[in-house]
Amino acid sequence: MASLKDSYSKQALWLKGSSMGSLRSALLLASLLLANGATAEEVRVTGVDGHTLTLHLKAKVWPEHSVEAASATFTANGKTFPLYGTDIGVEVLPRWLSPDKKTLLVNQTMYGMLSDGSGEDSFQSRSHCDVISMETGCVLLQRDDQFCAGKWVGNSWTTDEGEVLKPEMETPSPQALLKTLSNIESAQYRASEIEWSLVMGADSYMACHPPARNVQGLNDLGFYLAEGGNDALALKLYRGVETVGKRTVLMLNIADSLWRLDRKDEAQRYYSQYRDAMSADGKAQKIPQRVAERSAIQGMKN
Structure with missing residues (x-):
């Protein structure tokens, strides 16, 4: 799957700390509040068979950087688990849920302090558009964040640039x-x-x-x-x-x-x-x- 290493060589850069969502999270989440009857601290997206993805607003303070983001949990058949590793920030829009409610697109952003090896650190971020199975909670595949700009045509996602993708698993097996x-x-x-x-x-x-x-x-x-x-x-x-x-x-x-x-x-x-x-x-x-x-x-x- 794609990651920060797509843009930065691991030999040259060291990721210190964790990952977090962007400051746009609160604005994107606001559009879900009335539709889901949720509070400002928790937003729920309901998919097939009542399976849910829940966003939890939180705050994280970095040295010289204060970032607000949302974490995500997935619930199905009475079991709840974190959708991502710790401190991954998630954004979602209602239109990113497929018509059959089996698939959801989410935007996840990684933030961290990066060092080029000379002792100079900088605050960096990298966003991706992930495709989530609302049947299992599996992150099926990952693309650049621009991929989330598009619409569902049937149950296939069509980007603004015309790319058509059927949600199929690309996450490598063990x-x-x-x-x-x-x-x-x-x-x-x-x-x-x-x-x-x-x-x-x-x-x-x-x-x-x-x-x-x-x-x-x-x-x-x-x-x-x-x-x-x-x-x-x-x-x-x-x-x-x-x-x-x-x-x-x-x-x-x-x-x-x-x-x-x-x-x-x-x-x-x-x-x-x-x-x-x-x-x-x-x-x-x-x-x-x-x-x-x-x-x-x-x-x-x-």
Whole structure:
């Protein structure tokens, strides 16, 4: 998917901080308030089968920059999850919902402090037009922000420049993403590539590629994220895989990430489950030393 790296080389620039929506959010959201009966702090767009995308107005203060934006959550079948990663700003208009209510266009803007490597930072932004499935909450595809200028013709989107697009998924599968990582030796660069690809957020990514059909791929992506230092995002993918079933290696991966996140009580429970599962399979001799050490430390603490 497209991202800030389309315009800036990662070797030359370092994104510091997070992403946020533009100052136009409040103006765009205002057109939805009366139609949806929502407050100025929350706006709801209702799609097919009553599935909803909810925008939450918020404020964020940067050094020398104060920016107001809206975050987004998706709700379907009693489950709610963030549509994007933290601090992604979202804009939406009523006319961006398709006639069959299965697809919604949103404008998301990334803000951050960028450094060119010489120590000089500048406040930068990059906007995109994303196509969202209102059936699942999957971010199907991403285009430049000008793509949101257009109209629905039937259930296909036609831009002002005449481009016609049927909403189809372009978000790469875990297997395809892992293939692009195969030649990257640096753990940090591998993790960075995954983070760029999961700009829509782990939950939305798993809405595109459900854990039940991507157990190994999502586990491997989580492992690479953790190896590169992003245990928080890795844990979200692990939790998705965990809903399918407790695999032995998954319990160890979860335990390690929890430990590094200083959630040691919870980590110890997973270490114990991993140790018991390995022992039951006759593989006690293959249990890493850290499992016994960390379980013992926690046991003494308790």
